[in-house]
Amino acid sequence: MNSMVFDFLLTAVPGDSAAVDAPAGLARHRALSADFPSSLDRAAIGGFDSAGTGSAFLAGYHEALRALVPALAPTDLVSMCATEAGGGRPSAIATTVTADGHVTGTKSFVTLGTFATRYLVIARAGEQPDGRPALRAVLVPAGPAAVVTPLPELPFAPEIPHASVVFDAAPGDMLPGDGYTDFLKPFRTVEDVHVLAALLGQLVRVARQGQWPAEAVEQLLALFAAVRGLGAEDPGSVGVHIALGGVFDRLARLCADQEPLWARVDPEIRQRWERDLPLLGVAGKVRAARLAAAWNSLA
Incomplete structure (x- = not known):
C-alpha cells in the first residue's frame, strides 16, 4: 500500500478546486485516499484536495468517525x-x-x-x-x-x-462500551487531530499553488508530523491533551507568521480562507477547559 503521505503532499497535482456538495466531495476523497491505511493520512489528503476550509473539515470529520468506529464502511456517511x-x-x-x-x-x-x-x-x-x-x-x-x-x-x-x-x-x-467514556469524550480529541491534519493538508496545497518559500512548506509538514504522532496515542491521555494544546498554539502562530504570504494566493482562495477562519476557534472553550483539566490532574 502507498503510505508516503509526505511525498504525496509535496508532489501530487492539486485537483479542480470547484466546490462540490458533501457526498460528492467525500466520494472523491475516498477514491483519492483509498491506498492510505492511516485515517490521519487520509484526512490530510482530503484537505489537500479541498476547495476550502469547509470541505477540508468534512474530510477530517469523516476520517475521525472512521477512526473512532473502525467497523464503519468507507462508504458510510x-x-x-x-x-x-x-x-x-x-x-x-x-x-x-x-x-x-x-x-x-x-x-x-x-x-x-x-x-x-x-x-x-x-x-x-x-x-x-x-x-x-x-x-x-x-x-x-x-x-x-x-x-x-x-x-x-x-x-x-x-x-x-x-x-x-x-x-x-x-x-x-x-455499540459495546460506555457512550460517554468510549465514544463521545474521545471523539472530541480524535476529531481535533483529524481536522488539524486536514487543515494542514489544505494549507500545503495553498502554499504550493502560491509558490510560498520552501521554509513555509517545511513548517506545515513538520506540524503535520506532530499531529500524526499524536494520532497514534490514546486520545484520553493527559499528555496528548497537553501536547495538542501546544499544536493548536503553534498553528495559530504559524498562520500569523505566514499571513503576508497570502498576497501570493488567488484572491478568491484568500477570501474564502479569511471567511472561514472562525472555524479554527470552534470548540475553543472546550479545548481550553480540557487543557486546564489536564494540567490540573498533574498538579
Whole structure:
C-alpha cells in the first residue's frame, strides 16, 4: 500500500478546486485516499484536495468517525449525534434508547446530518447507581424514523451542512462500551487531530499553488508530523491533551507568521480562507477547559 503521505503532499497535482456538495466531495476523497491505511493520512489528503476550509473539515470529520468506529464502511456517511437543546454534556442528554436499540429524542445540531446514511447517537439507557445517566452509543440508519431538518448555513464554512434530527423509536444497533467514556469524550480529541491534519493538508496545497518559500512548506509538514504522532496515542491521555494544546498554539502562530504570504494566493482562495477562519476557534472553550483539566490532574 502507498503510505508516503509526505511525498504525496509535496508532489501530487492539486485537483479542480470547484466546490462540490458533501457526498460528492467525500466520494472523491475516498477514491483519492483509498491506498492510505492511516485515517490521519487520509484526512490530510482530503484537505489537500479541498476547495476550502469547509470541505477540508468534512474530510477530517469523516476520517475521525472512521477512526473512532473502525467497523464503519468507507462508504458510510456518519454523523455524531450528541448535542441537544441543553448542550452536549452527559447530564443534558435526554434522548433515550431501549434495551432492543430503539432511539427516541431530538438532536439539535448534527454536522453532516442532511446527507448522513447512519447516525452515531449518544442516548440514555437508564441511570447509574450514583444517579448519573448511563449512556450508550447507537448506530441508527437514516430512514423514516429519523426526521431531518436542515439548519441555516453558518456565516463561515457554508459547505458544512448541519441539521436537527428527530428520532421516533428509530431502530439501531447498540455499540459495546460506555457512550460517554468510549465514544463521545474521545471523539472530541480524535476529531481535533483529524481536522488539524486536514487543515494542514489544505494549507500545503495553498502554499504550493502560491509558490510560498520552501521554509513555509517545511513548517506545515513538520506540524503535520506532530499531529500524526499524536494520532497514534490514546486520545484520553493527559499528555496528548497537553501536547495538542501546544499544536493548536503553534498553528495559530504559524498562520500569523505566514499571513503576508497570502498576497501570493488567488484572491478568491484568500477570501474564502479569511471567511472561514472562525472555524479554527470552534470548540475553543472546550479545548481550553480540557487543557486546564489536564494540567490540573498533574498538579
